[in-house]
Amino acid sequence: MAEIRTAIGLMSGTSMDGIDVALLRTDGETMVEQGAFLSVPYDPPFRDRLKQALEEAKAITRRDERPGDLSRMERDLTLRHAEAVELFLRRENLNSHAIDFIGFHGQTVLHRPIEALTVQLGDGPLLASETGIDVVYDMRANDMVHGGQGAPLVPIYHQALAHKIPTDQWPVCFVNIGGISNLTFLDRDGTIIGFDSGPGNTLIDQWVEAHAGIPYDDGGRIASEGSVVMALAERYLDNTFFTAKTRRALDRNDFRPPQGHEAELSDGARTLAYVSAAAILKSAGHLPGFPKTFVICGGGRLNRTIMGDLLRLAGERGAMVLSAEQAGFDGDAMEAEAWAYLAVRSAKGLPLTFPGTTGVKSPVGGGVLARAAGTQKV
Numbered sequence: 124m125a126e127i128r129t130a131i132g133l134m135s136g137t138s139m140d141g142i143d144v145a146l147l148r149t150d151g152e153t154m155v156e157q158g159a160f161l162s163v164p165y166d167p168p169f170r171d172r173l174k175q176a177l178e179e180a181k182a183i184t185r186r187d188e189r190p191g192d193l194s195r196m197e198r199d200l201t202l203r204h205a206e207a208v209e210l211f212l213r214r215e216n217l218n219s220h221a222i223d224f225i226g227f228h229g230q231t232v233l234h235r236p237i238e239a240l241t242v243q244l245g246d247g248p249l250l251a252s253e254t255g256i257d258v259v260y261d262m263r264a265n266d267m268v269h270g271g272q273g274a275p276l277v278p279i280y281h282q283a284l285a286h287k288i289p290t291d292q293w294p295v296c297f298v299n300i301g302g303i304s305n306l307t308f309l310d311r312d313g314t315i316i317g318f319d320s321g322p323g324n325t326l327i328d329q330w331v332e333a334h335a336g337i338p339y340d341d342g343g344r345i346a347s348e349g350s351v352v353m354a355l356a357e358r359y360l361d362n363t364f365f366t367a368k369t370r371r372a373l374d375r376n377d378f379r380p381p382q383g384h385e386a387e388l389s390d391g392a393r394t395l396a397y398v399s400a401a402a403i404l405k406s407a408g409h410l411p412g413f414p415k416t417f418v419i420c421g422g423g424r425l426n427r428t429i430m431g432d433l434l435r436l437a438g439e440r441g442a443m444v445l446s447a448e449q450a451g452f453d454g455d456a457m458e459a460e461a462w463a464y465l466a467v468r469s470a471k472g473l474p475l476t477f478p479g480t481t482g483v484k485s486p487v488g489g490g491v492l493a494r495a496a497g498t499q500k501v
Protein backbone atom coordinates (compact mmCIF):
# COMPACT_ATOMS: atom_id res chain seq x y z
CA MET A 124 0.00 0.00 0.00
CA ALA A 125 1.25 3.49 -0.85
CA GLU A 126 2.67 5.36 2.12
CA ILE A 127 0.28 7.77 3.82
CA ARG A 128 1.67 11.17 4.84
CA THR A 129 0.32 13.92 7.05
CA ALA A 130 0.67 17.41 5.64
CA ILE A 131 -0.39 20.95 6.39
CA GLY A 132 -1.33 23.13 3.41
CA LEU A 133 -0.89 26.91 3.62
CA MET A 134 -2.63 29.18 1.14
CA SER A 135 -2.49 32.94 0.90
CA GLY A 136 -4.60 33.58 -2.19
CA THR A 137 -5.04 36.44 -4.64
CA SER A 138 -7.76 38.02 -2.47
CA MET A 139 -5.05 38.64 0.15
CA ASP A 140 -7.59 38.16 2.94
CA GLY A 141 -5.44 35.91 5.10
CA ILE A 142 -3.73 32.54 5.53
CA ASP A 143 -5.74 29.33 5.19
CA VAL A 144 -4.35 26.33 7.06
CA ALA A 145 -5.60 22.79 6.37
CA LEU A 146 -4.55 19.36 7.56
CA LEU A 147 -4.60 16.40 5.19
CA ARG A 148 -3.61 12.76 5.32
CA THR A 149 -2.89 11.39 1.88
CA ASP A 150 -0.85 9.03 -0.24
CA GLY A 151 -0.62 11.82 -2.84
CA GLU A 152 -2.84 9.76 -5.12
CA THR A 153 -6.36 8.50 -4.43
CA MET A 154 -6.36 8.33 -0.63
CA VAL A 155 -7.37 11.67 0.85
CA GLU A 156 -8.56 12.27 4.40
CA GLN A 157 -9.38 15.86 5.34
CA GLY A 158 -8.56 17.16 8.82
CA ALA A 159 -8.99 20.44 10.64
CA PHE A 160 -9.04 23.86 8.99
CA LEU A 161 -8.19 27.34 10.24
CA SER A 162 -8.33 30.72 8.57
CA VAL A 163 -6.09 33.46 9.97
CA PRO A 164 -7.12 36.86 8.57
CA TYR A 165 -4.61 39.58 7.77
CA ASP A 166 -5.11 42.86 9.63
CA PRO A 167 -5.92 45.82 7.34
CA PRO A 168 -2.44 47.44 7.57
CA PHE A 169 -0.81 44.17 6.48
CA ARG A 170 -3.27 43.83 3.58
CA ASP A 171 -2.29 47.34 2.54
CA ARG A 172 1.37 46.34 2.61
CA LEU A 173 0.57 43.32 0.42
CA LYS A 174 -1.22 45.55 -2.07
CA GLN A 175 1.84 47.79 -2.09
CA ALA A 176 3.99 44.69 -2.68
CA LEU A 177 2.01 43.98 -5.87
CA GLU A 178 2.96 47.45 -7.13
CA GLU A 179 6.62 47.01 -6.22
CA ALA A 180 6.70 43.58 -7.84
CA LYS A 181 5.89 45.10 -11.23
CA ALA A 182 9.59 46.04 -11.46
CA ILE A 183 10.74 42.41 -11.16
CA THR A 184 12.38 40.97 -14.27
CA ARG A 185 14.10 37.95 -12.65
CA ARG A 186 12.15 35.87 -10.17
CA ASP A 187 14.73 36.13 -7.39
CA GLU A 188 14.71 39.95 -7.44
CA ARG A 189 13.11 41.66 -4.42
CA PRO A 190 13.01 45.41 -5.12
CA GLY A 191 11.83 47.99 -2.59
CA ASP A 192 10.29 46.54 0.54
CA LEU A 193 9.79 43.06 -0.93
CA SER A 194 12.61 41.34 1.02
CA ARG A 195 11.27 42.57 4.32
CA MET A 196 7.75 41.75 3.18
CA GLU A 197 8.76 38.18 2.29
CA ARG A 198 10.26 37.67 5.73
CA ASP A 199 7.25 39.16 7.54
CA LEU A 200 4.83 37.12 5.44
CA THR A 201 6.76 33.93 6.16
CA LEU A 202 6.84 34.64 9.90
CA ARG A 203 3.06 35.15 9.82
CA HIS A 204 2.74 31.74 8.18
CA ALA A 205 4.93 30.24 10.92
CA GLU A 206 2.65 31.83 13.54
CA ALA A 207 -0.41 30.47 11.76
CA VAL A 208 1.08 26.95 11.85
CA GLU A 209 1.92 27.31 15.52
CA LEU A 210 -1.61 28.50 16.33
CA PHE A 211 -3.10 25.67 14.30
CA LEU A 212 -0.99 23.00 16.02
CA ARG A 213 -1.83 24.42 19.43
CA ARG A 214 -5.55 24.54 18.70
CA GLU A 215 -5.56 21.00 17.35
CA ASN A 216 -3.36 19.76 20.15
CA LEU A 217 -0.81 18.46 17.65
CA ASN A 218 2.95 18.21 17.88
CA SER A 219 5.08 19.34 14.93
CA HIS A 220 6.57 15.82 14.83
CA ALA A 221 3.16 14.54 13.73
CA ILE A 222 3.45 16.55 10.49
CA ASP A 223 5.55 15.22 7.60
CA PHE A 224 5.34 18.28 5.34
CA ILE A 225 4.05 21.77 4.99
CA GLY A 226 2.89 22.71 1.48
CA PHE A 227 3.62 26.45 1.29
CA HIS A 228 2.06 28.51 -1.49
CA GLY A 229 3.26 31.95 -0.40
CA GLN A 230 1.79 35.10 -1.93
CA THR A 231 1.73 35.55 -5.67
CA VAL A 232 2.88 39.10 -6.38
CA LEU A 233 3.49 38.70 -10.10
CA HIS A 234 2.35 36.17 -12.68
CA ARG A 235 3.31 36.69 -16.33
CA PRO A 236 3.05 33.35 -18.10
CA ILE A 237 4.00 34.83 -21.48
CA GLU A 238 7.37 35.82 -20.00
CA ALA A 239 7.56 32.56 -18.01
CA LEU A 240 7.79 34.70 -14.89
CA THR A 241 5.97 33.85 -11.67
CA VAL A 242 6.84 35.16 -8.22
CA GLN A 243 5.42 33.92 -4.94
CA LEU A 244 6.78 35.67 -1.86
CA GLY A 245 7.58 33.00 0.71
CA ASP A 246 10.84 31.86 2.26
CA GLY A 247 10.65 28.06 2.50
CA PRO A 248 13.88 27.53 4.48
CA LEU A 249 12.85 30.19 7.02
CA LEU A 250 9.43 28.56 7.46
CA ALA A 251 11.11 25.15 7.90
CA SER A 252 13.49 26.45 10.55
CA GLU A 253 10.74 28.38 12.37
CA THR A 254 8.33 25.42 12.48
CA GLY A 255 10.78 22.50 12.59
CA ILE A 256 8.76 20.88 9.76
CA ASP A 257 9.95 20.07 6.22
CA VAL A 258 8.48 22.58 3.77
CA VAL A 259 7.67 22.12 0.07
CA TYR A 260 7.40 25.51 -1.65
CA ASP A 261 7.74 27.25 -5.03
CA MET A 262 5.52 24.70 -6.75
CA ARG A 263 4.67 26.76 -9.85
CA ALA A 264 8.11 27.55 -11.27
CA ASN A 265 9.08 24.18 -12.75
CA ASP A 266 5.85 24.03 -14.72
CA MET A 267 6.79 27.30 -16.42
CA VAL A 268 10.30 26.04 -17.15
CA HIS A 269 8.60 23.27 -19.14
CA GLY A 270 6.29 25.56 -21.10
CA GLY A 271 3.28 25.62 -18.74
CA GLN A 272 1.25 28.60 -17.55
CA GLY A 273 2.28 27.94 -13.91
CA ALA A 274 -1.40 27.73 -12.89
CA PRO A 275 -3.82 26.32 -11.99
CA LEU A 276 -2.27 23.57 -9.85
CA VAL A 277 -5.38 22.53 -7.97
CA PRO A 278 -6.93 20.33 -10.73
CA ILE A 279 -5.10 17.15 -9.72
CA TYR A 280 -6.55 17.56 -6.21
CA HIS A 281 -10.04 18.09 -7.63
CA GLN A 282 -9.56 14.81 -9.48
CA ALA A 283 -8.69 13.04 -6.22
CA LEU A 284 -11.96 14.34 -4.70
CA ALA A 285 -14.27 13.83 -7.64
CA HIS A 286 -15.18 10.20 -6.87
CA LYS A 287 -17.69 11.66 -4.40
CA ILE A 288 -19.80 12.96 -7.30
CA PRO A 289 -22.15 10.23 -8.59
CA THR A 290 -21.03 9.11 -12.05
CA ASP A 291 -24.39 9.93 -13.65
CA GLN A 292 -23.66 13.58 -12.77
CA TRP A 293 -20.42 13.67 -14.81
CA PRO A 294 -18.76 15.42 -16.57
CA VAL A 295 -18.16 17.50 -13.50
CA CYS A 296 -16.58 20.94 -13.29
CA PHE A 297 -15.05 22.24 -10.08
CA VAL A 298 -14.96 26.03 -10.02
CA ASN A 299 -12.90 27.97 -7.52
CA ILE A 300 -14.15 31.55 -7.22
CA GLY A 301 -11.34 33.25 -5.34
CA GLY A 302 -9.71 36.54 -6.28
CA ILE A 303 -9.46 35.03 -9.75
CA SER A 304 -11.66 32.11 -10.78
CA ASN A 305 -10.37 28.85 -12.18
CA LEU A 306 -12.07 25.63 -13.21
CA THR A 307 -11.32 21.92 -13.52
CA PHE A 308 -13.26 19.74 -15.96
CA LEU A 309 -13.25 16.00 -15.28
CA ASP A 310 -14.81 13.30 -17.42
CA ARG A 311 -15.29 9.59 -16.81
CA ASP A 312 -12.64 8.64 -19.40
CA GLY A 313 -9.96 10.32 -17.24
CA THR A 314 -10.00 13.67 -19.06
CA ILE A 315 -8.64 16.44 -16.84
CA ILE A 316 -8.69 20.01 -18.08
CA GLY A 317 -8.05 23.10 -15.99
CA PHE A 318 -7.64 26.78 -16.63
CA ASP A 319 -8.27 30.21 -15.17
CA SER A 320 -11.77 31.31 -16.05
CA GLY A 321 -11.95 35.02 -15.26
CA PRO A 322 -11.97 37.71 -12.59
CA GLY A 323 -13.53 36.02 -9.58
CA ASN A 324 -14.07 38.41 -6.68
CA THR A 325 -11.18 40.79 -7.27
CA LEU A 326 -13.15 43.43 -9.17
CA ILE A 327 -16.06 43.24 -6.72
CA ASP A 328 -13.68 43.61 -3.75
CA GLN A 329 -11.91 46.57 -5.35
CA TRP A 330 -15.25 48.19 -6.25
CA VAL A 331 -16.85 47.98 -2.80
CA GLU A 332 -13.60 48.92 -1.10
CA ALA A 333 -13.24 52.07 -3.21
CA HIS A 334 -16.90 53.12 -2.98
CA ALA A 335 -18.12 51.78 0.37
CA GLY A 336 -14.88 51.27 2.32
CA ILE A 337 -15.58 47.56 2.94
CA PRO A 338 -13.40 44.63 1.89
CA TYR A 339 -16.08 42.52 0.13
CA ASP A 340 -19.79 42.40 -0.64
CA ASP A 341 -20.97 40.13 2.17
CA GLY A 342 -23.47 37.60 0.80
CA GLY A 343 -23.74 39.65 -2.41
CA ARG A 344 -26.19 41.91 -0.57
CA ILE A 345 -25.11 45.18 -2.22
CA ALA A 346 -25.23 43.54 -5.64
CA SER A 347 -28.71 42.18 -4.93
CA GLU A 348 -29.98 45.77 -4.69
CA GLY A 349 -28.63 46.82 -8.09
CA SER A 350 -29.13 46.16 -11.79
CA VAL A 351 -26.66 44.92 -14.38
CA VAL A 352 -25.19 47.69 -16.53
CA MET A 353 -25.00 45.55 -19.66
CA ALA A 354 -22.61 47.80 -21.62
CA LEU A 355 -20.13 47.68 -18.75
CA ALA A 356 -20.51 43.90 -18.34
CA GLU A 357 -19.95 43.40 -22.05
CA ARG A 358 -16.78 45.43 -21.97
CA TYR A 359 -15.32 42.87 -19.54
CA LEU A 360 -16.76 39.85 -21.31
CA ASP A 361 -15.47 41.04 -24.71
CA ASN A 362 -11.89 40.81 -23.40
CA THR A 363 -9.73 38.74 -25.77
CA PHE A 364 -8.94 36.47 -22.81
CA PHE A 365 -12.27 34.72 -23.45
CA THR A 366 -11.88 34.25 -27.19
CA ALA A 367 -8.14 33.50 -27.48
CA LYS A 368 -7.34 30.08 -28.93
CA THR A 369 -5.17 29.07 -25.97
CA ARG A 370 -6.08 29.39 -22.31
CA ARG A 371 -3.89 31.71 -20.27
CA ALA A 372 -3.32 31.94 -16.52
CA LEU A 373 -4.39 35.30 -15.12
CA ASP A 374 -2.58 37.86 -13.02
CA ARG A 375 -4.60 39.80 -10.45
CA ASN A 376 -3.99 42.99 -12.46
CA ASP A 377 -5.24 41.64 -15.80
CA PHE A 378 -8.69 43.14 -15.23
CA ARG A 379 -9.09 46.64 -13.81
CA PRO A 380 -12.13 47.82 -11.79
CA PRO A 381 -14.60 50.25 -13.41
CA GLN A 382 -14.22 54.02 -12.92
CA GLY A 383 -16.39 55.53 -10.19
CA HIS A 384 -18.58 57.40 -12.69
CA GLU A 385 -19.47 54.26 -14.66
CA ALA A 386 -22.06 52.98 -12.19
CA GLU A 387 -23.47 53.70 -8.77
CA LEU A 388 -22.45 51.39 -5.92
CA SER A 389 -25.07 48.62 -6.11
CA ASP A 390 -25.30 48.61 -9.93
CA GLY A 391 -21.51 48.29 -10.08
CA ALA A 392 -21.52 45.38 -7.61
CA ARG A 393 -24.42 43.75 -9.47
CA THR A 394 -22.65 44.11 -12.81
CA LEU A 395 -19.38 42.69 -11.50
CA ALA A 396 -21.15 39.73 -9.86
CA TYR A 397 -22.75 39.01 -13.23
CA VAL A 398 -19.35 39.33 -14.93
CA SER A 399 -17.88 36.83 -12.46
CA ALA A 400 -20.59 34.24 -13.25
CA ALA A 401 -20.81 34.91 -16.99
CA ALA A 402 -17.01 34.73 -17.33
CA ILE A 403 -17.03 31.21 -15.92
CA LEU A 404 -19.71 30.12 -18.39
CA LYS A 405 -17.91 31.83 -21.25
CA SER A 406 -14.66 30.10 -20.36
CA ALA A 407 -16.51 26.77 -20.07
CA GLY A 408 -17.24 27.20 -23.77
CA HIS A 409 -13.64 26.07 -24.39
CA LEU A 410 -14.26 22.68 -22.78
CA PRO A 411 -14.73 19.57 -24.92
CA GLY A 412 -18.28 19.14 -23.59
CA PHE A 413 -20.67 21.01 -21.32
CA PRO A 414 -20.49 19.82 -17.68
CA LYS A 415 -23.54 18.22 -16.08
CA THR A 416 -22.52 19.48 -12.66
CA PHE A 417 -20.67 22.57 -11.44
CA VAL A 418 -19.22 22.40 -7.91
CA ILE A 419 -18.50 25.91 -6.64
CA CYS A 420 -15.65 26.44 -4.16
CA GLY A 421 -13.86 29.51 -2.81
CA GLY A 422 -15.24 32.66 -1.21
CA GLY A 423 -17.35 33.55 -4.25
CA ARG A 424 -19.79 30.75 -3.46
CA LEU A 425 -20.91 32.87 -0.48
CA ASN A 426 -21.95 35.70 -2.79
CA ARG A 427 -25.60 34.80 -3.41
CA THR A 428 -25.83 37.12 -6.40
CA ILE A 429 -22.97 35.32 -8.19
CA MET A 430 -24.52 31.96 -7.27
CA GLY A 431 -27.94 33.06 -8.53
CA ASP A 432 -26.45 34.08 -11.87
CA LEU A 433 -24.51 30.83 -12.13
CA LEU A 434 -27.62 28.76 -11.37
CA ARG A 435 -29.56 30.60 -14.06
CA LEU A 436 -26.83 30.62 -16.74
CA ALA A 437 -25.78 26.99 -16.22
CA GLY A 438 -29.39 25.91 -15.64
CA GLU A 439 -30.39 27.30 -19.06
CA ARG A 440 -27.98 24.69 -20.46
CA GLY A 441 -29.27 21.85 -18.30
CA ALA A 442 -26.44 21.81 -15.76
CA MET A 443 -26.71 21.58 -12.00
CA VAL A 444 -24.84 24.06 -9.75
CA LEU A 445 -23.84 22.90 -6.27
CA SER A 446 -21.89 24.67 -3.59
CA ALA A 447 -18.86 22.71 -2.38
CA GLU A 448 -20.78 21.88 0.81
CA GLN A 449 -23.79 20.56 -1.11
CA ALA A 450 -21.37 18.24 -2.90
CA GLY A 451 -19.78 17.06 0.38
CA PHE A 452 -16.65 19.25 0.49
CA ASP A 453 -15.36 22.24 2.46
CA GLY A 454 -15.28 25.13 0.01
CA ASP A 455 -13.10 27.32 2.24
CA ALA A 456 -10.47 24.67 2.96
CA MET A 457 -10.10 23.15 -0.48
CA GLU A 458 -7.18 25.24 -1.79
CA ALA A 459 -5.15 24.85 1.39
CA GLU A 460 -5.90 21.10 1.32
CA ALA A 461 -4.69 21.10 -2.28
CA TRP A 462 -1.35 22.57 -1.23
CA ALA A 463 -0.94 19.83 1.38
CA TYR A 464 -1.77 17.22 -1.28
CA LEU A 465 0.65 18.77 -3.78
CA ALA A 466 3.43 18.83 -1.17
CA VAL A 467 3.07 15.08 -0.68
CA ARG A 468 3.00 14.50 -4.44
CA SER A 469 6.08 16.69 -4.84
CA ALA A 470 8.01 14.81 -2.17
CA LYS A 471 7.06 11.52 -3.85
CA GLY A 472 8.22 12.77 -7.26
CA LEU A 473 4.71 12.59 -8.73
CA PRO A 474 3.64 15.11 -11.39
CA LEU A 475 1.78 18.23 -10.27
CA THR A 476 0.74 19.61 -13.65
CA PHE A 477 -0.40 18.17 -16.96
CA PRO A 478 -0.80 19.27 -20.58
CA GLY A 479 -4.55 19.63 -19.97
CA THR A 480 -4.16 21.77 -16.86
CA THR A 481 -1.35 24.27 -17.44
CA GLY A 482 -0.45 23.53 -21.06
CA VAL A 483 2.90 22.10 -19.94
CA LYS A 484 4.51 19.91 -22.62
CA SER A 485 4.24 16.70 -20.58
CA PRO A 486 3.32 15.94 -16.95
CA VAL A 487 5.89 17.48 -14.61
CA GLY A 488 6.62 17.60 -10.90
CA GLY A 489 7.77 20.67 -9.08
CA GLY A 490 8.48 22.30 -5.79
CA VAL A 491 11.55 22.84 -3.67
CA LEU A 492 12.02 20.92 -0.43
CA ALA A 493 13.38 22.87 2.51
CA ARG A 494 14.33 20.41 5.21
CA ALA A 495 14.05 21.66 8.74
CA ALA A 496 17.87 21.32 8.37
CA GLY A 497 18.94 22.29 4.78
CA THR A 498 17.27 22.78 1.33
CA GLN A 499 17.14 20.55 -1.76
CA LYS A 500 15.25 20.51 -5.07
CA VAL A 501 12.74 17.65 -5.39
Ligand SMILES: Nc1ncnc2c1ncn2[C@@H]1O[C@H](COP(=O)(O)OP(=O)(O)OP(=O)(O)O)[C@@H](O)[C@H]1O
Binds near residue numbers: 339
Ligand atom coordinates in the same frame (compact mmCIF):
# COMPACT_ATOMS: atom_id res chain seq x y z
N1 LIG B 1 -19.52 35.94 3.03
C1 LIG B 1 -19.06 36.31 1.83
N2 LIG B 1 -19.88 36.90 0.93
C2 LIG B 1 -19.45 37.31 -0.28
N3 LIG B 1 -18.18 37.14 -0.70
C3 LIG B 1 -17.32 36.55 0.14
C4 LIG B 1 -17.71 36.11 1.44
N4 LIG B 1 -16.63 35.57 2.04
C5 LIG B 1 -15.61 35.68 1.16
N5 LIG B 1 -16.02 36.27 0.02
C6 LIG B 1 -15.23 36.60 -1.17
O1 LIG B 1 -14.25 35.62 -1.35
C7 LIG B 1 -12.93 36.18 -1.41
C8 LIG B 1 -11.95 35.24 -0.79
O2 LIG B 1 -12.06 34.03 -1.47
P1 LIG B 1 -10.93 32.94 -1.41
O3 LIG B 1 -10.39 32.90 -0.03
O4 LIG B 1 -11.48 31.71 -2.02
O5 LIG B 1 -9.87 33.61 -2.39
P2 LIG B 1 -8.31 33.41 -2.48
O6 LIG B 1 -7.95 32.03 -2.12
O7 LIG B 1 -7.65 34.52 -1.77
O8 LIG B 1 -8.08 33.67 -4.05
P3 LIG B 1 -7.51 32.69 -5.20
O9 LIG B 1 -8.31 31.45 -5.19
O10 LIG B 1 -7.73 33.53 -6.43
O11 LIG B 1 -6.07 32.52 -4.88
C9 LIG B 1 -13.06 37.50 -0.63
O12 LIG B 1 -12.12 38.43 -1.10
C10 LIG B 1 -14.49 37.91 -0.96
O13 LIG B 1 -14.53 38.61 -2.17
Ligand SMILES: CC(=O)N[C@H]1[C@@H]2OC[C@@H](O2)[C@@H](O)[C@@H]1O[C@H](C)C(=O)O
Binds near residue numbers: 231241
Ligand atom coordinates in the same frame (compact mmCIF):
# COMPACT_ATOMS: atom_id res chain seq x y z
C1 LIG C 1 -0.40 32.56 -10.11
C2 LIG C 1 -1.44 32.28 -9.09
O1 LIG C 1 -1.19 32.39 -7.91
N1 LIG C 1 -2.63 31.91 -9.56
C3 LIG C 1 -3.74 31.55 -8.66
C4 LIG C 1 -4.83 32.59 -8.79
O2 LIG C 1 -5.92 32.29 -7.91
C5 LIG C 1 -6.86 31.49 -8.64
C6 LIG C 1 -6.23 31.31 -9.98
O3 LIG C 1 -5.42 32.48 -10.09
C7 LIG C 1 -5.29 30.08 -10.01
O4 LIG C 1 -4.69 30.03 -11.27
C8 LIG C 1 -4.16 30.15 -8.99
O5 LIG C 1 -4.43 29.51 -7.78
C9 LIG C 1 -4.98 28.22 -7.69
C10 LIG C 1 -5.03 27.82 -6.27
C11 LIG C 1 -4.26 27.14 -8.49
O6 LIG C 1 -3.10 27.28 -8.87
O7 LIG C 1 -4.87 26.10 -8.67
